Each structure stands twice: as structure tokens, then as C-alpha cells.
Amino acid sequence: MGAGFGEATPARRWRWGLLDLAVIAFALIPVLWIASLSFKTTATLTDGRLIPAEWTLENYQSIFDTSQFTRALVNSIGIALISTAIAVVLGMLAAYAVARLDFPGKRALIGVSLLIAMFPQVSLVSPLFDIERRLGLFDTWPGLILPYITFALPLAIYTQSAFFRQIPWDLEKAAKMDGATQAQAFRRVIAPLAAPGVVTTAILVFIFAWNDFLFAVTLTSTERSRTAPVALSFFTGDSQFEDPTGSISAAAVVITIPIIIFVLLFQRRIVSGLTSGAVKG
Amino acid sequence: MADIVLDKVSKKFPDGTIAASDVDLEVGDGEFVILVGPSGCGKSTTLNMIAGLEDISSGDLYIGGERMNDKAPKDRDIAMVFQSYALYPNMTVRENMSFPLRLAKLDKATVAQKVDEAARVLELEQLLDRKPANLSGGQRQRVAMGRAIVRSPKAYLMDEPLSNLDAKLRVQMRTQVSRLQKQLGTTTVYVTHDQTEAMTLGDRVVVMRQGRVQQVGPPQELYDSPANLFVAGFIGSPAMNFVHARLTDGQLSSVLGDVSLSGSLRRALAASDAPADLILGIRPEHFEDAGLVDEAHLGTGARFEGQADVVESMGSDKYVYLPLAAERASTAELDELAADAGATDLPASGAQLVTRLSAESPATEGAQVRVWFNPEKIHLFDPETGRNLTLAR
Amino acid sequence: MTVLQEGRRQLSEGKRAERRLGWLLCAPAAVVMVAVTGWPIIYSVWLSLQRYDLRFPAEREFIGLSNYAAVLSNGFWWNAFGVTMLITVVSVAVEFVLGFALALVMHRTLVGRGLVRTSALIPYGIVTVVAAFSWRYAWTPGTGYLANLVTPDGAPLTERASALGIIIVAEIWKTTPFMALLLMAGLALVPEDLLKAAAVDGAGAWQRFRSVMLPVMKPAILVALLFRTLDAFRIFDNIFVLTAGANETSSVSMLTYNNLIKGLNLGIGSTLSVLIFIAVAIIAFIFVRLFGTAAPGSAEEGRR
Numbered sequence: 001m002g003a004g005f006g007e008a009t010p011a012r013r014w015r016w017g018l019l020d021l022a023v024i025a026f027a028l029i030p031v032l033w034i035a036s037l038s039f040k041t042t043a044t045l046t047d048g049r050l051i052p053a054e055w056t057l058e059n060y061q062s063i064f065d066t067s068q069f070t071r072a073l074v075n076s077i078g079i080a081l082i083s084t085a086i087a088v089v090l091g092m093l094a095a096y097a098v099a100r101l102d103f104p105g106k107r108a109l110i111g112v113s114l115l116i117a118m119f120p121q122v123s124l125v126s127p128l129f130d131i132e133r134r135l136g137l138f139d140t141w142p143g144l145i146l147p148y149i150t151f152a153l154p155l156a157i158y159t160q161s162a163f164f165r166q167i168p169w170d171l172e173k174a175a176k177m178d179g180a181t182q183a184q185a186f187r188r189v190i191a192p193l194a195a196p197g198v199v200t201t202a203i204l205v206f207i208f209a210w211n212d213f214l215f216a217v218t219l220t221s222t223e224r225s226r227t228a229p230v231a232l233s234f235f236t237g238d239s240q241f242e243d244p245t246g247s248i249s250a251a252a253v254v255i256t257i258p259i260i261i262f263v264l265l266f267q268r269r270i271v272s273g274l275t276s277g278a279v280k281g
Numbered sequence: 282m283a284d285i286v287l288d289k290v291s292k293k294f295p296d297g298t299i300a301a302s303d304v305d306l307e308v309g310d311g312e313f314v315i316l317v318g319p320s321g322c323g324k325s326t327t328l329n330m331i332a333g334l335e336d337i338s339s340g341d342l343y344i345g346g347e348r349m350n351d352k353a354p355k356d357r358d359i360a361m362v363f364q365s366y367a368l369y370p371n372m373t374v375r376e377n378m379s380f381p382l383r384l385a386k387l388d389k390a391t392v393a394q395k396v397d398e399a400a401r402v403l404e405l406e407q408l409l410d411r412k413p414a415n416l417s418g419g420q421r422q423r424v425a426m427g428r429a430i431v432r433s434p435k436a437y438l439m440d441e442p443l444s445n446l447d448a449k450l451r452v453q454m455r456t457q458v459s460r461l462q463k464q465l466g467t468t469t470v471y472v473t474h475d476q477t478e479a480m481t482l483g484d485r486v487v488v489m490r491q492g493r494v495q496q497v498g499p500p501q502e503l504y505d506s507p508a509n510l511f512v513a514g515f516i517g518s519p520a521m522n523f524v525h526a527r528l529t530d531g532q533l534s535s536v537l538g539d540v541s542l543s544g545s546l547r548r549a550l551a552a553s554d555a556p557a558d559l560i561l562g563i564r565p566e567h568f569e570d571a572g573l574v575d576e577a578h579l580g581t582g583a584r585f586e587g588q589a590d591v592v593e594s595m596g597s598d599k600y601v602y603l604p605l606a607a608e609r610a611s612t613a614e615l616d617e618l619a620a621d622a623g624a625t626d627l628p629a630s631g632a633q634l635v636t637r638l639s640a641e642s643p644a645t646e647g648a649q650v651r652v653w654f655n656p657e658k659i660h661l662f663d664p665e666t667g668r669n670l671t672l673a674r
Numbered sequence: 675m676t677v678l679q680e681g682r683r684q685l686s687e688g689k690r691a692e693r694r695l696g697w698l699l700c701a702p703a704a705v706v707m708v709a710v711t712g713w714p715i716i717y718s719v720w721l722s723l724q725r726y727d728l729r730f731p732a733e734r735e736f737i738g739l740s741n742y743a744a745v746l747s748n749g750f751w752w753n754a755f756g757v758t759m760l761i762t763v764v765s766v767a768v769e770f771v772l773g774f775a776l777a778l779v780m781h782r783t784l785v786g787r788g789l790v791r792t793s794a795l796i797p798y799g800i801v802t803v804v805a806a807f808s809w810r811y812a813w814t815p816g817t818g819y820l821a822n823l824v825t826p827d828g829a830p831l832t833e834r835a836s837a838l839g840i841i842i843v844a845e846i847w848k849t850t851p852f853m854a855l856l857l858m859a860g861l862a863l864v865p866e867d868l869l870k871a872a873a874v875d876g877a878g879a880w881q882r883f884r885s886v887m888l889p890v891m892k893p894a895i896l897v898a899l900l901f902r903t904l905d906a907f908r909i910f911d912n913i914f915v916l917t918a919g920a921n922e923t924s925s926v927s928m929l930t931y932n933n934l935i936k937g938l939n940l941g942i943g944s945t946l947s948v949l950i951f952i953a954v955a956i957i958a959f960i961f962v963r964l965f966g967t968a969a970p971g972s973a974e975e976g977r978r
Contacts (some may be wrong), residue, residue, distance in 0.1 A: 115867070129934055173334050174363055255801055
């Protein structure tokens, strides 16, 4: 914090460097640990070493051999992508209205989305279980997509309205003065400026849907719609020799890869997206 | 190329605020007209109504003889320069400037030729492939101008285009804008709150206050013959001095001493039914150090003596501030002017007289200074209506 | 010049059109949100007043508040509630301190800022179940580096105290970055000049932190604490993987899950849903009351 105001003396650089290392180690060791487990052979699985003594890919081969994991992966990808697309579009419409238009009920909408953001999701598990069973939605893709959209919407609305609000009004006026119609002004001037916000929101919503466990474990029962996190938590020894540790670790690494890619590519966007809605409430 | 006519144009918002009221204005073809006034006087609303960005509540707007009230901005064939420049951040300078042309579906060769031509005029050739984020304030301003001139519209509207620039650049750009307008000869309406810009740029200046036009005229006319207290106080820097005065039998008494009025002034006052209590206005530059005035003139003028509070030596002249044994003159208009200048935040120090004397004046801070002024140069205003009673002289 | 404001108002027809457009644009989002949360929660109140066990559907009948009496007089609920509260309070408190430190590092570090921020995002982004497995294997005797290192003789995941400790550690690891990001956004609001002025005025590092940074950051801190508290209260994934609720480590969410999937008792399950909903509402209410106007509900003022 306040030790000083900015000068980068060598001593300071070292101190910050060490702190940075501590943070990086804190963040990465659990991930590296499970990655290391996934590359261990069955024989060395229980040696407790951080770096595998013998490297192997057999754990990965085994999880892709059966449909148990591949099918779950397809479910996860499909459900997360569809939820993301719908939540981002619905959120965009509402966010545009919140940021740009004046109408009664706007506060109510903001209030409702705030409530949903605080809502205890577990409270929905029992009633949704019963309702979806009756409607034939239980253990289907839409049965998961619906709650995902719902709980992603507050995020989608906040983040995108924060982005919309940053676009200067004058640009729309200028486009009109330059001879553009309302539609042209939106398509050629506003939309390109809103794109980063949409991408950011999409990433955040995807991460949310991809990570969910509670709904996925309660509202599915078969391979038909079970997502990857649930599938891997249900891995048992019987499809293997005995211990599922290796295959669970391999599956864990596989479903972590998209997250790592997003984080590496869009670090800045994710940070700004998470914080833009939060600071202003 | 076209003239712009506003006929009793008014703007009333749903909440009842009247932003512009019965604005009558005729901007001739090729003329450069400035709308000036303090914040909230309705100048920007008026400009936006001409642009079509805001609806006209009542009255008519004609551009080039055609009624424009119901036309969309894009069908009015006018270009606008915004205070924020409103450059499209996702487009390069070239794309920004060609945007209106591409919207108008001109062929590529023509677009390129027109953009290059405008870039040459504004010296933007080196910057054409940059994004606005990589330009300095002055460069952005020029790109905004370029986007406006590239399509040779009927008229330009400029909404405080220079107010985001620093002081030095603003002066430079001011001359450039003026030269450009003369060169192109296109009708231009320019909004500013800066009276220096208003005085130096325009063929004619429109002073507005609270949605109403106060006076329209060439800068010199506004300076010499302000129609009312507001215009008198708004135009000129440093601002005109105002003190309360009382008129008895052609004699005017105020804290500046007793002055006997000339025949033409008396006749003007009589013709306009002047009340006995008046506000006397006199510009700082109409004072001179009494020691520097030759004998012949000294007798024809009035004198005032005081202890110099502050002396600011500007090199070419000297500003001498003399305290007055009276309250600051106060009317609705003067209070608004003071508020606009931020003077309400100053500690209440009573009234003071600002005088602008020759550099040769020996005045120093704390010393007694005798100043002379010519009674012919004073203005007298009706405190109730603010009307200038001495215009008819 | 308030042109921007004015531009939005226009004539009354324009105003009406604007309202219609606003409603039209918001309707889909509002309908989905209310339909998927409002309706089930009302439905669960209705279910909670019935005996409704999917294994014995024929015995379904209206029984008033009996389910509530059954749950509230049962040790499992109170144990789960206590565990949930403990995990919530401890993890949020630790996260706040760690998160603040992390936020300061991310905000101020002179070297490798991008790298630090990127790595800090990994715990946020990673699937909770994956992280939970990593912790589980780390503490599994024989397999894990932590178990071998810290408790070579015991089985920490099978004892209540140590298991709860591990659950809390896993929760803290996963969510500290989120807390840190929210706090970092708050830090960005503290003007550098203010800190310099305080330093010139003779404030030490701690005083600058207490008297300058904290007050300016108060809204951001409240938002972060409120959301993290409510989030921690619904802890489920970590417990599911680490202990499956064994040895009295069930949270209220875990209890609801077990009751629903293993017990298939919808009446009791809905009762739990309603109780959790009420508990969360009370926590949110206390937050807003305790910390007053700076809570997110009132932050709406600043949005416009």
C-alpha cells in the first residue's frame, strides 16, 4: 500500500516481485497439483509428489473412451453456450433500456435483478425439481438453461448497462448529423462500441454456467443432460481398475482448459466486467 | 449554401421549463453568427433545434427558404461540430471524415478525393490513418472540423467547438476557424459562452439570456451600444462597472461624484421617460489617470479619487482597482452575470471600481490615485427593466 | 448546458414512445427472472405446508406448519445452520483481509501487474468442483502433499474440525480473488492526491489506510461483503466433494440436497427452501440496516 508513491527503486521492485510470486503460487498450486495428478501413472498416484515421477496420458485416454465424460462435455458446452447467448441478448435489451431510456419501472427492474443476484439458489432446488418433473423439463437441456439464464441476467444487465453508459451520447447525434438514420447510427457507430461489453458479458456468463454444480446435480439424473462437473464427481472406480483419482483429475484438467484460455486472453476484460457493475452497485 | 431563418421559435419541455422563447433570427447566406450567453440561456437548445436534434415546440425554422421543422437531421444537409468532438473511436481519421460521404453513397473515388482535399485544408494528411485515441486535443478538433466540411453542407453548426482546448491552442484555433469560414463562405452558427470568442469570430453576435434574445448585432455595436444591462455587463473584459446613481435636474450623483450631463444625454433620458434612480455603467477602459490628461480635456470630464487596492501591470496598460464606499449595484441581471462569472463565491468586499489606465500612470498599490472619465462615455440603465436609456443619444 | 438531459425528454409523444420501448426491451428479462424465481418460491411455500414424500405420493395432504415444527426441532437443521454460519463468518472475514492485501498487490505492484492479475483470476474462473477435488486429493492420506506434510498420521477429512477447516480453506482460495477484484475497483476510486495530501499532513501508512482509504472505499467494501456473505451462505460444491456432509459437516444447502435426492421428501425440502430464503433475506436486511445508505439498494441513486 502506502509505503511510497510510485518510484521503482530496485529494492522496491524486489519486494513487490516477492509478493507477486506469493500471489501467483497461492493461485496456481492447487491447479498445478491436480494437473500433476492427471499425468501420474496408477502406480505413482499415491506417492504424494508434486511432480510426477512417471508421466502418462492414459488417464486422458480412459476418460475419452467411454461416453460418460464425452457426453457430459457435449452437454456442458451446449448448455453453457445456449445460456450465454440468450442471457447476453436479453440482458443487452434490458441494459440498453436501463442506460439510455427513461421509463417508469426501471428502478423495479434494477431492484429485481439485485434481488436475484442475492437469491439463495438452493431455495429453488426443491420446487424446481417438482415443477420441472411435471413440465417434462427435468433432466433436459432447457431444464438447466432456464435457471442459468435467470441467474446470469443480473450480471448481464449490470455489466452491459455499465458499458452502454460509457458510450457518449454525442456520437449518436453526430451520426445523425452526418446523415445516418437511427438504424444506421446504431449499426455503424453504437454497435461496434458496444461489442467489447458484449464479449466481456458473454465470457462472464459462460464461466458462470460452466461452473454451476448445484442445479446440474439436482435437475439432471442421466447422461442425457448431466454436465461435466457433475459427471466427474460421479466417476467411480468400476469403469477403471479401482481408484478414479487419475481419471477425475484428467477430466478436471479438461474442463479447466477453457477457463484458462479465457483468463489468458481476456484478463483485462474480465476484470473490468466484474468490477464495472459492482462499484456502482 | 443557404440562409437560416428562425421565426418565433420556442422550446418548451414537458416539465414546463422554457429553454427558448420566441427566438427570431435571420442568418444570411455565408454569414458567421455567434450565439453567446451564460449556461442555461438556451443557446445550445436553439442550435439543437436548427440541427433537428431537438423538436421545435412552436415557431418555424427555414433553411434555404425551406421549412425544416419536421425534417430529420439527416435530411437538413447541415453539419455539426460538437464540444466533445464526437469522433467515432472505432474509426480512423480517414473513416471518420468519410463517414458522411459513405452514408450519402458517394462513389469511392469522389470520397477519397474530398477527404484528401479537406485533409489538406486542415493539415491532417499525416494523421489520416490514426485512431482518435492517438490524437492530441487540437488534432481531434481539426478532425471534427474536417468531418463537417468534407461534404460541403448548406450550413455549419458549432457547439462550443473550442472550449475543450487549452487557452493557447484555443486562440490559435480561433483564428483558424475564422479563416476557414471566410475561405469556405458557408453559413455558420456558432455557440459559445466565451465573450472573447463571440467578439472576435462573428459577423454578428446574438446575446441570449433565459431563453430570450437580448440583442443581435455586430460585435462593435454590442460593445458601443448595449441594449440593456445584461448585454452591457456580458460583453467586454474586464466587465463594465455599475453603480447606483440618482438624477436631479440634469445632475447625476453617485459614489463617483456629481456629474452634469451633456445636452444629448439629457434629451435621450427625457425621451425615454427615465426614472430618478438609475444604474450608471462605465467601462474600465474609459478611465484615465487624471495626471496624464491634458488641461483642456480635464475640465470637460469628471474626476474620482481613491486609494488603489490592487494594481495589475499588464505592460501595455495598468489595471487599478479602487474600493467604493457603496454596495455593489444589484439587479436580477447583474446578479446573474455575477453568478456566471463566479463572483458570488468571492468574499463580500463591497463594490470596487475597475479602471484600465495607461502604462505611464504612476499608480502604485496603497497610493491615492486620481482617475478621470468622460461623462459622454457613460451608459444609464433603468434598474427595473434593465433597458439602456442612453441609446438615443 | 444540460443538452444531454434535455435531449432525452423530447415531446410527449416521444416520451410515450420511449416508455413503450423501455418496457418492451425489459419485458423478456423481467419475465424470465420473475418466472424462474418468484413462481417456484411461492410454490415452495405451498409445498412446505404439505406432507409430500415422492416415495409415498398417496399420503400427500395439507398439514399446516408441521413441517416447520419438524425441521426446527431437529438437530440436523440446527447443526447445518451452525456449520453454514461458521463457514460464512470465518471465510468472509479471512477473505476480506486476504482480499484486501491481494487488491493492494494487484493495484500497486510495480512489476508484473498483468501476470499477477491473470493468475489471481484463475481461482475465480476455475470450476469449483475441480478445485475441491484438488484440495481433497491434497489432504487424502498417502496421495496428497498437504496430508503428508501436515498430518502424516491422521485423515483430516474424516474429522469434523479439520474437515471444516479444509472446507473453509477451499472456499477462501476460490473466492478471495473475486473479493479482491471488487475491492480493487474500490481502491481505484481513492484519489492518489488524497493519499499524498494525507502523507504531507503527517499521516502514517496505517492512518492513511484507516482515515482516507477505508471511508472512500466504504461502498465498494459493503457491496463486496454483502455479496460474498450471501454467496458463502449457499456453500455446496466444496462440501459435496470434500466430505459429502459426513461427520456433521453439512451446510444448509447440503442438507437440502440430501433431503431432496436421497429422501425425495418435497414437503420437508420446500420447508428448508423457505427457511434458507428467510435466513438470506434477514442477512441482507441486517447488512442494509447496519451499514445504512451505502448499501447497494441505495447506490442506484448514483447510477444516473
